[in-house]
Amino acid sequence: MKDLFKIAWRNLNRIRFRSLIAILAIATVVAIVVFSRGLILGFSNNTYDLYINNNLGHARIIHQEYRNREVLFSLDYPIDGFQGEGLENMLIEISQLEEVEYMLPRLKFGALYGGQTGDMVRMAGFGIDPAAENRHGLLPEEISSGRMPEQKNEILVGVGLLDKLGAEVGGSVTFMFTDAYQSLQGRSFTIVGVRESGLSEIDDSIFYIPLTTAQNMLGLEDQATEIMVFTSDRNRTEDLEKRLTALFQDRGGTESYSTLAWQRSDPLLELFIEVESIFDLVYIAIILMGTIAVISTLKMIIRERVNEIGMMSALGLKPLDILKIFTLEGAMLGIIGSALGVLGGGLINYYLSSAGLHVQSYADTMSEMDVLMEPAFYPVFNLENLVFSFFLGTIVVTLTCLLPARSAARLDPVTALHHDS
Amino acid sequence: MYLPKIAARNLFRRSGRTFIIAGVLAFAIFFAIILETFMAGMMEMSFGNIIDFDSAHIQVARPELFDDNEDPLEHIFTPSEEMMTEIQNLPGYAAATPVLDFSANILAAREEFPVRVRAANPDSFNEVFRYKDHLIEGEFLKKGSSGLIIGINLAEILELEVGDFYTLLFREKGGSLNTIQGEVVGIAATPEPGMNLGTVMIDRSYVTAALGADSTVVNQLKVRMIDRHTAVAQSDNLEQTLTGSLGENAQVNSWREVSDMLVALEVWGQVETYFIVALILLVGAIGIINVVLLSSLERVEEIGMMKAMGLTEVQIVRIFSLEAGGLGVIGGLIGAGLGAAGTYLMVNFGLDLQMLYGEATLEMGIPIMGTMYGVWKPGSFILFFCLAVLVALLSSIIPAYWAARKDPIDAIYHR
Amino acid sequence: MGLVKLDSIKKIYQDGEISVKALRGIDLEIEEGEFTTVYGPSGSGKTTMLNLVGALDKPSEGTVHINGSIINELDRKGLALMRRDNIGFIFQSYNLIPVLTAYENVEFALKISNGNHENHSRERSIQVLEQVGLGDMLDRRPNELSGGQKQRVAIARALVKEPRLVLADEPTANLDSRTSKEVLEIMLDMNQKLKTTFIFSTHDPMVMEYAGRLLEIRDGRITREERR
Numbered sequence A: 001m002k003d004l005f006k007i008a009w010r011n012l013n014r015i016r017f018r019s020l021i022a023i024l025a026i027a028t029v030v031a032i033v034v035f036s037r038g039l040i041l042g043f044s045n046n047t048y049d050l051y052i053n054n055n056l057g058h059a060r061i062i063h064q065e066y067r068n069r070e071v072l073f074s075l076d077y078p079i080d081g082f083q084g085e086g087l088e089n090m091l092i093e094i095s096q097l098e099e100v101e102y103m104l105p106r107l108k109f110g111a112l113y114g115g116q117t118g119d120m121v122r123m124a125g126f127g128i129d130p131a132a133e134n135r136h137g138l139l140p141e142e143i144s145s146g147r148m149p150e151q152k153n154e155i156l157v158g159v160g161l162l163d164k165l166g167a168e169v170g171g172s173v174t175f176m177f178t179d180a181y182q183s184l185q186g187r188s189f190t191i192v193g194v195r196e197s198g199l200s201e202i203d204d205s206i207f208y209i210p211l212t213t214a215q216n217m218l219g220l221e222d223q224a225t226e227i228m229v230f231t232s233d234r235n236r237t238e239d240l241e242k243r244l245t246a247l248f249q250d251r252g253g254t255e256s257y258s259t260l261a262w263q264r265s266d267p268l269l270e271l272f273i274e275v276e277s278i279f280d281l282v283y284i285a286i287i288l289m290g291t292i293a294v295i296s297t298l299k300m301i302i303r304e305r306v307n308e309i310g311m312m313s314a315l316g317l318k319p320l321d322i323l324k325i326f327t328l329e330g331a332m333l334g335i336i337g338s339a340l341g342v343l344g345g346g347l348i349n350y351y352l353s354s355a356g357l358h359v360q361s362y363a364d365t366m367s368e369m370d371v372l373m374e375p376a377f378y379p380v381f382n383l384e385n386l387v388f389s390f391f392l393g394t395i396v397v398t399l400t401c402l403l404p405a406r407s408a409a410r411l412d413p414v415t416a417l418h419h420d421s
Numbered sequence B: 001m002y003l004p005k006i007a008a009r010n011l012f013r014r015s016g017r018t019f020i021i022a023g024v025l026a027f028a029i030f031f032a033i034i035l036e037t038f039m040a041g042m043m044e045m046s047f048g049n050i051i052d053f054d055s056a057h058i059q060v061a062r063p064e065l066f067d068d069n070e071d072p073l074e075h076i077f078t079p080s081e082e083m084m085t086e087i088q089n090l091p092g093y094a095a096a097t098p099v100l101d102f103s104a105n106i107l108a109a110r111e112e113f114p115v116r117v118r119a120a121n122p123d124s125f126n127e128v129f130r131y132k133d134h135l136i137e138g139e140f141l142k143k144g145s146s147g148l149i150i151g152i153n154l155a156e157i158l159e160l161e162v163g164d165f166y167t168l169l170f171r172e173k174g175g176s177l178n179t180i181q182g183e184v185v186g187i188a189a190t191p192e193p194g195m196n197l198g199t200v201m202i203d204r205s206y207v208t209a210a211l212g213a214d215s216t217v218v219n220q221l222k223v224r225m226i227d228r229h230t231a232v233a234q235s236d237n238l239e240q241t242l243t244g245s246l247g248e249n250a251q252v253n254s255w256r257e258v259s260d261m262l263v264a265l266e267v268w269g270q271v272e273t274y275f276i277v278a279l280i281l282l283v284g285a286i287g288i289i290n291v292v293l294l295s296s297l298e299r300v301e302e303i304g305m306m307k308a309m310g311l312t313e314v315q316i317v318r319i320f321s322l323e324a325g326g327l328g329v330i331g332g333l334i335g336a337g338l339g340a341a342g343t344y345l346m347v348n349f350g351l352d353l354q355m356l357y358g359e360a361t362l363e364m365g366i367p368i369m370g371t372m373y374g375v376w377k378p379g380s381f382i383l384f385f386c387l388a389v390l391v392a393l394l395s396s397i398i399p400a401y402w403a404a405r406k407d408p409i410d411a412i413y414h415r
Numbered sequence C: 001m002g003l004v005k006l007d008s009i010k011k012i013y014q015d016g017e018i019s020v021k022a023l024r025g026i027d028l029e030i031e032e033g034e035f036t037t038v039y040g041p042s043g044s045g046k047t048t049m050l051n052l053v054g055a056l057d058k059p060s061e062g063t064v065h066i067n068g069s070i071i072n073e074l075d076r077k078g079l080a081l082m083r084r085d086n087i088g089f090i091f092q093s094y095n096l097i098p099v100l101t102a103y104e105n106v107e108f109a110l111k112i113s114n115g116n117h118e119n120h121s122r123e124r125s126i127q128v129l130e131q132v133g134l135g136d137m138l139d140r141r142p143n144e145l146s147g148g149q150k151q152r153v154a155i156a157r158a159l160v161k162e163p164r165l166v167l168a169d170e171p172t173a174n175l176d177s178r179t180s181k182e183v184l185e186i187m188l189d190m191n192q193k194l195k196t197t198f199i200f201s202t203h204d205p206m207v208m209e210y211a212g213r214l215l216e217i218r219d220g221r222i223t224r225e226e227r228r
């Protein structure tokens, strides 16, 4: 084996420029794979996390009838616990499940602001549990000034909304809403904080008040419209879902409530997840394009050395050994190329993972669409991606090199010796 | 001349290699052409739907109306006779209709939902828009009646049917609250998702009466032209005449200016296409360097002889560049051929978008539903073909020069 | 002055640490119309000398005059043009262009020189091929020809543009003795008919008898010279 290795290495070194181009080809395609995979991972991770952290949790519990009426901010289908025993009890029971880390109960309602100018501002109010939200961390992190609403009439307002209201931190704001009994009410709040998420979907229309205040003013004591449930990692959602389903069956909650894993809560995410799985094939196709250079180089090396191959087999080298030599040559090109490609792609990703890839037209598109997506790309820089791409490159190259290597191994020694190159 | 002949014959000598590399180039071109067709089809469809159901080809309004966050009722006007004449005299004019848009909350049963109310003239409205074919239930608006047409998604979430009662709650120009009540007379399902949920329609004369306003007031004039492409230029002309010689306080927008999202999406689609094509062509370029290099290595003695015969280095570079250019042409032709076949299929048979995207497009608010048809874009065929040939030529230069620089003696004696 | 003049030529090859003195001082003048044979054992410097005479290479010391120009002073392009306009080459390994037919190989040489035969290149190419006895093999590719036939195509290719000088480096080394004779006879015939200057090298004593002027070379020096 060591000898075969030596022969392979020498052959590659014979015409270095030629080997270098083959290596360059592999390095390029592997770098493209590292980059595009990092980009896609980054994009989907970002999007998934945005949806999970803002809207969906790892699993979301709602009333079955609520799903279609969510856009209406309907208060007709709240969660009032198992058998009407109340939200608090339900939260306690869920929190005792093995996979559950924490929960965010939320009470969503629509509100109107009729300001001095006469025009109306439509808003979405979220009743939130401050302690749980602090545990979750997203909300407090994105407060650009002020603090979380802790009690009674304190309110946290999105930065765009604040602008529309013409108010500022410390000021007060009065808005109208319809309570659970369909009566129109008004209430004043003191603005204690401003949220700036950078996403206009969130910043322009949403405000947050303490859950108890919301329950109180809407007439929904001990109730919420949804519970976002979090486990330790989004990949563990399936386990979480199993536990939840078991609990709900046990406690007779399946009739009125549904537990939705994040993957199935939003058609856009479903599309992304589907597309992501197709991409593995795309990566292989990209590498195959680079393999062409290796194959044709290998074929030429074989053509040059038909005589030598004939002599080697005349000297008793088995076809398998010949196969090994040439496959080894291809594999070496694959390994060196993949390593360089991973290095190059890794460097690009490393840089862009913090700097971000900003494309104006993409940012424009995203700001016009009703979706939660970052206006720039942040490719993921992680070891998994590098290792994956390295092995994908090496394996695909080596396997495709079996073809020309096999044809070399099958050469008839007699004709090979008399070949006129 | 002999140089092209030699290049061409050498291409076919190693036809396997030639066709694989040409295949990569062909793939890049095919991909680019199909993506462009797809994007163009999507744009055509999206803009088409917006034109047919929301914006029309040209819209005339007070400039302030086009600003976001403005109450549309603040910016009503009565179109002057001269204005109407100007519009009707536009070359390519087909029809025009006045609308009065305002925001309101629709109340039905126990629910309330914010909508845009579009008060329209029942007769002329259908000359400009395509609503009539998309009523799945009930009938269209009648003059002087309080009947309301709602979109299918709104009907679903509010559980409204034809004949059900509704209330519209809105704020008048002065600031006081007002309501309009009546029955739902029709339910529409259009390919423009925005209209299926967020917009309801009512007779304009009924609304102006309820507002106690003059029956002539509107806040937009919607104009349909015979051809959408003339509309873009004509809208600029119209704006100049209206603001210039007529001295009106008016802004004229064409359909292209209506959706910032689509314009941005179009640009983004193009950036994305070019980026992917650039990556594939990069791989193709390395493939070409590889081919030219191998080719020159195989033909060292031949190059040596040519140099002995007195061919200059430039001439030898030309042989290899021609060979690579030939690769580009072959790849380009195959790619363009495949692209033409793909475009033909997309143009004639279309693509079911729901199958492709599921519900996701509705979620994003892009106005595409149903079957999308491709669009012939001769420009992209030419562009990408030339690009492939250019990439092939450029990437051949370095290895060709490397080959041509070889010492003729070394080359002849193959040292 | 003669067509070619070598003035105290030395050629030293630097091969890493070792330097090889391939030519150690050659003075030589070749007149128009001569049929010169350079004879010597393998490694004696024949090829090196022919390469200098053919403007393929420059000497380490001394000057080479070809057709009145000093080739030491020419750049790569100047050398290429000098070869194109004045010199025809014939090599041991024929070096035909494999993708071109016999006829095309010959015409190609004519076409690149853009010389006087621009307008009747076809007739001229066929004429030369007929002269070397290949009138019926115009459309064969090199791989369809025997060694002797290939070398005759190479001769036709070297002659077609009517160069002042034809250099043949061991043209018969790959051929059997009968074919060798045929090839040499064609060359001699051309020399007599067209008055083309020929220089050819060989290590085969058999071939020497064709020489009009014989130069024997050993260890990079001319050791014997005679005219017949």
Ligand SMILES: Nc1ncnc2c1ncn2[C@@H]1O[C@H](COP(=O)(O)OP(=O)(O)O)[C@@H](O)[C@H]1O
Pocket (backbone or CB within 6 Å): C013, C014, C015, C020, C021, C022, C040, C041, C042, C043, C044, C045, C046, C047, C048, C049
């Ligand atoms: N490129 C080179 N590098 C090093 N040594 C060379 C080179 N070319 C020729 N030589 C050496 O120069 C000497 C003369 O070679 P050459 O002219 O080829 O002889 P001949 O053609 O008579 O066989 C030989 O010793 C040969 O090894």
Ligand SMILES: [Mg+2]
Pocket (backbone or CB within 6 Å): C043, C046, C047, C048, C169, C170
């Ligand atoms: Mg020699």
